[in-house]
Amino acid sequence: MPPRKPVVLLLLATFVAVPTIAQNASPALSIPNTTLAINSPTPLSQRVVHYQIDAKYDPKTHGLDAEETLTYHNLTGQALDIFPFHLYLNAFQPTSTWLKETKRDGTRDVSFEKWDSKNYGSEDIKRFEVVGQGDLTSQLQFIQQDDANKDDRTVVQVHLPKPIPPDGYVEFKITFHDKFPKTLERTGWKRDFLLGGQWFPKVGVWWHGAWNCHQFHGSTEFFADFGVYDVKLTVPQFEIVGATGVEVGNVNNPDGSKSVSYHADDVHDFAWTASPHYKVYEDNFQGSMGPVKLNIMMQPAHLGQEERHARILKQSLDHFERWYGPYPYKTLTLVDPEVGSAAEGMEYPTFITGGTTWWMPKGLHFPELVVEHEFGHQYWYGMVATNEFEDAWMDEGINSYAEVKVMDDILGPRTSIINQWGITLGERELQRLSYISVADLDPMARNGWQYASYGSYGGITYGKTAAVLLTLEGVIGEDTMRQAMHTYFMRYRFTHPTKEDFLKTIEEVSGRDLRWYFNQAVYGTQVLDYAVLKVKSTPVDWYKKKFKEKKGETEYQSEVVIQRKGDFLFPVDIAIAFDNGDKVREHWDGQDRWIRYTYQKKAKVATVEIDPDHKIHIDRNNFNNSDLAERSEKPTRKLMNYWTFVTQFVAQLLAWWMV
């Protein structure tokens, strides 16, 4: 695509002028007030950083050489003389904390028993200069604040000879070399494909009076300050490139390479991709703040699914804009990564990765699920930039809740994930299922790297949070919950809110004290499990000699006992149906361990159901939530029929070939 002239000029201005001024006169340093990449006349965030990176990528070696200029605005209110930086790619080394945890707890992507050293990743700082303070490369020191693993080199720290005063600026000039790993998780290369994520030295976040710059862990994601990014990527001309922000330059160089430049405003990360095979599909969405250009970069084998991807992307944008707030960026790039690259399903500002296969039937909504989920992160991570290391549930979980709501609305509550060959699966069921298997292992409010296992991390941060918020919706009402989410988004977008910011917003909007719920659901590991313990209908005149039961005439004494098996206290409704059609509804506060209801009627109890409106999504066992007076064997017979069919088929297949 030819570059747009005004845009190129603007980029050149920021690229050339700002570093020059910064080098020569530090007091004149500033973070640009550009709005090129957003549909807003003014900046949207309190911009702390300005990254200018000039990088050259060699697809043959998967290596990258770059010059990074980082301007940092000290808004901490105190002088700073220590600066920590993430070097995420050093996680892909055999002795890193990331690898140790991954081997111990499992990972979201590939598992590996053998690992060829040529597939490792690394991020080496060749030169580190603080403008006005000299070359401090020799002062760099790796730190390991989370686990004291001395071999972990994912965080490096520098002590400045001269502190940076409050409201002052500092400019770092960093020369670094990356070796991208063969993708194990999120970033790296596979075949001709590259996903460049977490690829440059990135300063930590000053948060609550201290630096927050965690090591790269097996399960955790990221945390960074908002700012402006100007990135020039030089790659071979055959590569098709996509990245965070808006493309502001694309120049062919005489050596067969090309330089593609990007500018991004009010974001906290920058990711990019390159592959010679992408087929780019462009679309537009008219957002409430202005038009959004959609770049959908498809694998050639997935052509024919671009409409499917565009549709769910636009539907998601529409839902989020209506329910939560505006999408302010001018672009959104959806990357369909190389299959099996372990780069599927990842979010970066204005840049997300999906995941599909060439054979994906329309009734399997996995591509929609991934695209919707990663798009949702533009809100819950991208704009509401919570600390993904410490509060993973606030991005993954809140996003999973939003995902349930959006996917239910678009594809139906029971069919939002699978609706194929008579088999169905809904999003809310999937979230609940992932939770109930690890229900009592970890609380939601836990550092991401301290979960019992990767399964627990996933089940709690995604599944439990979604189920907890869906259940909360049953308590305060769907409209109130949506209003609370909208308020939370509008109030905390472009900031780093805490868990209490979120919880207090819900209490404020609902006008209710919900501590009883949050203490159990968010901070605790209590498990909710209600059960129908006993259902019995006894004829009142059972002792009489000539007693004979007659439907509609015999009077019964019925008792229903409900038990709270778990330690999670929660009020519940109970529906009791009698065999003459009468229905009774009870409400129990759930404070005691059990409760008995008795009825005297000319009818027997036919069914008892706890939570008949299905508002509770955190009940660990849904099977014991109801009881039928008369057994119904049809479901069992149906499954047995299926199983018999399978075993007969296997038997015939064996006999077909072997004799």
Add this chain to the structure above:
Amino acid sequence: MNDKPNLLSSGAAIVRRNKRYVIWFFVLNFAFASMGAAAFRLHAASLLDRSLYADGVLHGFDLGVFSEMLGRPEFGSIQAATVPGMIPAVLFFVLTLIFLPGVFLGYASDRRISREEFFRTCGKNVWRFVRLAILFAIFAGIVGGILGGIQNALAKAADETSYEKLPFYVKSIGLTVIFLVLTAIRIWFDLAEADVVIADRKAVRKSVGKAYRQTRANLGRLFGAYVAISVVALLVLAIGLGIWDVMVPPASVLGAFLIGQLILLLLLATRFWQRAVAVSFYSTAVAETPVENQPAPVSLTVAATPQGDGI
């Protein structure tokens, strides 16, 4: 004029004439599978029979409800519920091995053989069929293993390219080739089984050798018939499952049962059709062989027994 009989139609005629074998084997398989499914039923019933939540698997097939059922401690381990269902599959294979000689005899005969003849033939040929099954497993295992290894290596190489569909194509072609080669080996051993029974040959290796020569000399004809029947079997499966999906309401347990069993019955019949093709071919080949080289078809000379005792 081509005086060779059409193997497909002659085989079909044999199966039609001896429908009872298909029925008996089908009943046998169903009975075993039903017994094997008892454990599954027991496990599932404890959760489903008294719960409204079970509606999710009755009115449709809610994978969430099904998965939750499998994960519940009350359901027990999946192995405990499912392994008993696989034991009958092995049992059915063993009984097929035992009773198949009788079927071959029945197929080779132009009359209804007696129950005594059937079981005597089965008893006489058990060990021969076991040996044939072992030989088949060795041949098919070696050939299938080599081809499978080649296929995996090619698929792995294809996976290194940027053409996402290539590994699928390689695997599909590989599986088709393996299927066709194994079908050829199956023809060979079906003919050997026919020879063992009809010629009452104790030396299995001679039957294997003879069947090999016959297969090699008539591969095109036999192979065409077998592959055609396999295609019919695939169509039966695909159409049957399609009808099940489209026409049977999710809550219709009886409807699902009937269509499922019909599919299995027809699938079983197609394999018997292949065996009948082998017998038909063998009988023709024997008829064309010079008299002095013909083995004495012992079983065929057994005196007819009253119709009611037939099997």
